[in-house]
Amino acid sequence: MTGFWSSRERPVSTVPAWIRWLLAVALATQVSLQFAQRARAPSAADLPRAPSAQALRLASLGEPAALARLAMIWLQAFDSSGDNAIPYRQLDYARLVPWLRAILSTDPRSEYPLFAASRIYAENSDPAKVRLILDFIHDEFAADPNRRWPALAHAALLAKHRLKDLPLARRYAAAIQQLATDGSIPPWARQMEVFILEDMNELEAAKVMLGGLLAAGRIRDPEERRFLQGRLEELERRLKSR
């Protein structure tokens, strides 16, 4: 059987001295040169325009799941340089969102694009950029609510606490309440709208909604039912005392 390496070797002393020197010098120069030219994370300006989802699917050569995830890894490197005070701050979100949309269309079951959108890109200090990302999450949520609700729930929290935009937060919470029907979705996500309405001082609407939730029979846990019943009674008290 043929071995992996070709044959046994002769002593190093059989190699002419100039070859040994050439090898050492070339290796040292190569390492020094590459060390000096060490690649850095691409800057925000390097982010190209997004391709269409069809083009990405074509480029995946029948492996859209792998390509979608690799594309996300690639995408998150832009403007992520370790010495950035705030990563992703400079990124052009008008370019970023089409990238996320195209990647999500390539593999609609992947949670990566929406997770990155809600947990990374939505953490930007620029409210206009945050709104772009939150709108993207909301737009994409409707296509698969039972899988994509965590991103929209986080978007609702960001709209409420970061943007202080309660109507926007309510819109997102209402979308979850109406469209996410899977039994595994935790109650806090489905009831988010009620609490936002309370924060908006829309007590009447909150009462109607909470009453509707309880009447619909979707709340099966007795402890949860008792808690919500208590909230409903408190709402009624607050309404009476107005």
Next chain:
Amino acid sequence: MPMKVSRRFPSVTVAHYTLVEALRSGLPWLAAACMLGVLGLAGFLSQVAITEASALQVSAAGALLRACAVFLIATHVVASVSREANDKGLELALALPISRSAYYLGKLLGFAFVGALLTTLFALPLLLWAKPADLAAWWISLAAETAVIAAAALFFASAMAQTVAAIAAVTGLYLLGRSISAIQAIAGGPLAGDSLPSHAARWIVDALALLLPRLDAVTRGDWLLYGAPPAGELSQLLFGLGLYLALLAAAGLFDFNRRNL
């Protein structure tokens, strides 16, 4: 054909016979078939494009021809070295008054010249769409790139007894050379984490990058579209390739001189 060795330039003699071997093999036909296939595909794509038809044609043709040149030179070198080893041609050649180093350098020179011929053949049709100055930069860069790949293929084919292993090693080196910058950039991002495995992975990637050529920065298709890089930048890129060629040649010479035949 009996080999006549020049006393003054034995490496040139070996290079000459290496070139003759390549010209008499199926390589010219394969190169012509690649060129026709790529041009046909690029022409088809330009017909269905609704805009930037010629830009699509030149960028697609440039990228595909570059891949073809690299693939053809790598497989030709590995196949040639393997055939020579199987036919005992190496022992016969080294029985002539020629040193091992001169023989190895002659083979490398011959293969680099074959790469340059392939590059010239592939660059000629691109003259239809690209500016001559931009194409010249692309051509020089591809010639240097094929020389590096020929050196890598010669090194791996000489050091490894198995053809498949040698081709896999060259392919791995090439793909890593084309992607290491992106891998390095991704590994250095703030989301990579601070755990020990993350640090270890980053360190390994950085160490690996020191030993690889920057193939992603050379022979770029966008040179044909938007213009070649400035002369200073191009010289720096070519110097990087030349340095890596010297490194591979030195490693190959070192290994070849130590080998027991």
